[in-house]
Amino acid sequence: MSTNQNTLGKMSNYRWTICAMLFFATTVNYLDRQVLSLTWKDFIAPEFHWTDADYGDITAVFSIVYAIANLFAGRFIDWLGTKKGFLWAIFVWSFGACLHAVSGWATEHVVYFFIAARVILSVGEAGNFPAAIKVTAEYFPKKDRAFSTSIFNAGATVGALIAPVTFPSLARYFLSIGVGNGWEMAFIVIGGLGFVWMGMWMFMYKKPHENPRVNAAEIAYIEQDKLREEDKAVSEKPERKMSFIECLQY
Numbered sequence: 001m002s003t004n005q006n007t008l009g010k011m012s013n014y015r016w017t018i019c020a021m022l023f024f025a026t027t028v029n030y031l032d033r034q035v036l037s038l039t040w041k042d043f044i045a046p047e048f049h050w051t052d053a054d055y056g057d058i059t060a061v062f063s064i065v066y067a068i069a070n071l072f073a074g075r076f077i078d079w080l081g082t083k084k085g086f087l088w089a090i091f092v093w094s095f096g097a098c099l100h101a102v103s104g105w106a107t108e109h110v111v112y113f114f115i116a117a118r119v120i121l122s123v124g125e126a127g128n129f130p131a132a133i134k135v136t137a138e139y140f141p142k143k144d145r146a147f148s149t150s151i152f153n154a155g156a157t158v159g160a161l162i163a164p165v166t167f168p169s170l171a172r173y174f175l176s177i178g179v180g181n182g183w184e185m186a187f188i189v190i191g192g193l194g195f196v197w198m199g200m201w202m203f204m205y206k207k208p209h210e211n212p213r214v215n216a217a218e219i220a221y222i223e224q225d226k227l228r229e230e231d232k233a234v235s236e237k238p239e240r241k242m243s244f245i246e247c248l249q250y
Contacts, residue, residue: 029090086131
C-alpha cells in the first residue's frame, strides 16, 4: 500500500462486490442459453414433433445473430455507459428467455416464435462481456484486471456446469405438478433470475467516485495508474478514432 493510501485510512473492498455481480451475471448468461438444449429432447421435441433439423435451424440462428451482435455490443455499452448498458443487455436477454415459454403457447408456426425468442436472447447476451470488461476497467487498476476478469469469466463455466443438473429436474417438477408442460417454467425461472439481478444492479452499482460504499483509499487504489497515464499522454500525440476496417487489422 502506498503512503498516500496509508494516510487515507483502511481501504474498502467494494470492487470485489462488483466483481461478484459480474460473475453472477455471466453465470445467468450461460444458464439462459443452455435451457433449450437441456429441455429439447425430452420435452419440447415430443410436444411439437420437431426434428434435429428444426433444432439445428434454431441454434444456428442464435449463433449467427450472437456473432453479429458482438460486433456492435461494445459500441452500445460505450454509448449508454456501464450501468444503463448492462441493465438493457440483461433485460433484453431475460425477456428473450421468458419469451420462449410464451412461444410454446402459440398454435401455429411455433418454430418461428422460438427463432424470434433466440434472436432476442442472442442480442441481449452479446452485451454481457463488453459491459463486464468495461466495469472491470472502471473498478480495478491494471495490475488486478486479469484476475478480476478471470473471476467473472468463470461464471461461464459455472453456468454450463449447473444447468444440466438443474433444468431437466426443474422441468420435470413443474410437469409433475401440472404447470404447463414443465419446460416453459424452466425458461421463466431463469429469465426471472435476470430480472432479480437487474434490481440488485440498480441499487449496488455506481461509478467509484459516486459510490458511497467506496472510500477514498479504495478510489486511490483504483486510480493508481491515472497519474502515470496522464504523464504519458503529455508526451504522446493526441489519440484519434480508428475506423472499423482498421480495427480488423488487429
